[in-house]
Amino acid sequence: MITIKGLSKRFDQQLVLDNINLEIKKGELLVILGESGSGKSVLLQHLMGLLKPDQGSIAIDGQDITKMKEWQLLKMRKNIGYLFQEGALYDFMTVFENVAFPLVEHTQLKRKDIKDKVKRVLKTVGLEEAGNKFPSELSGGMKKRAALARAIVLDSKILFCDEPTSGLDPIKSRSISFLIKKISSELHCTTVVTSHDIRNSFRIADQVILIKEGKVVGSGTPRVLQDSQDAFIQEFLS
């Protein structure tokens, strides 16, 4: 479970996160919807401990991560998968080596077991043929799939995805959204996805929150939100 209390963050003069309060239940798939520049990525980076807030706390399974030192965070992050908007695969490694990297770093698995595991995960994301390719040889959608494979290879119980559908055509957007949904429910992992893609978000989300200029302006299940009478919500959703 993830509990966010009174989270605020300022860059220079600009208030990017403004008193965010949020509770994310175990095993739930939460989508953070908002226009670009509304603070989605910054919020997600706080959840990963990549940024420190000015105020507020974030508790993951009861531990306040805003108080942790970087070495404690490094340890904690082994249990969390993070999908970057552009994938952020190591461009000097093949897809296979990228996905194997967390296993090599953090497990005592033998070469053969690592190979099997990577193959299995690549199959899950539909990239079993692309293991020997370098990231520069992949399309945008394949990069995201490969990065997703790297994010889940340690069987993380928490998965954060930053705009998994941005820059993809509608069909690829839909398929990566459902892939995240599938992984989330098969691995029972608590999943937070940021997006400005309303259609796909509503297809996969258990809960949705809507943020605008760093404030939460609406939340609920997709159905509840759709029926909301709030003017901004209706405008954003239309």
Add this chain to the structure above:
Amino acid sequence: MKTFFSALLNFVVGTGEALFFFGDVCVHLLKGKIRWGEVLKQIYEQGVQSVIIIALTSFATGAVLALQGYVMLNRFGAKENVAQLVALSLVRELSPVFSSFIFSGKAGARIAAELGTMKVSDQVTATRTLGVDPVEFLVVPRILACFMVLPGLVVFSELIGILGGYTIGVFDANIQSSAYIHQTIRAINFVDFFSGFIKTLFFAAIIGWVCCYQGFQTKGGSLGVGQYTTKAVAFSYIMVVLFNAVLTKIILTFWG
């Protein structure tokens, strides 16, 4: 006035951050968390990249030293001393400094551009999300490789430079081959060699540090990579020049 103070403040903060970064690298080195596989890879890349251009420069420098030295020394009737002039100039000063310049332009620029690209494409942050310290994984091996490659390149440069001098001395100035070799060996003593070599160790650390730091500071997409890489090389040059002056003074004070 205001801009002057903010520039000064930026400079102080920047220097502080750079020193902190260097401290972080040292802590990792002291802890002994070193990825030797990565180090070997970097040694290979950095070494291979600079070796030909250093050979070329050194040979030409040695040859030019012999040509000019011969003319000058001939006026004093001391043309046999060309070998000493070439060897001492190379070993004490020219090879360490020239090699460091070339090294920062080749290996240093490569380091800054590689790390800068990784920074702007989130690969550095991704390393943190994967539970790995980016300094340990990306920086320490590169700096360590600089520290091992540059001294090797400098010794190589000295040998090639002496060969350049020898070529002119023997084939152009008609000094006897055995005499030239004998003069060279007699010219260089321990102090001469090490006064140059110690400087090299400093230059290696400076180039590795500055270029890794600038790489990690990079922001602003591909434009930023270009800017910060240029900055890395320029800073390396300036630091090498300044440190060379200071170190030379210190070394001469103690060792003459």
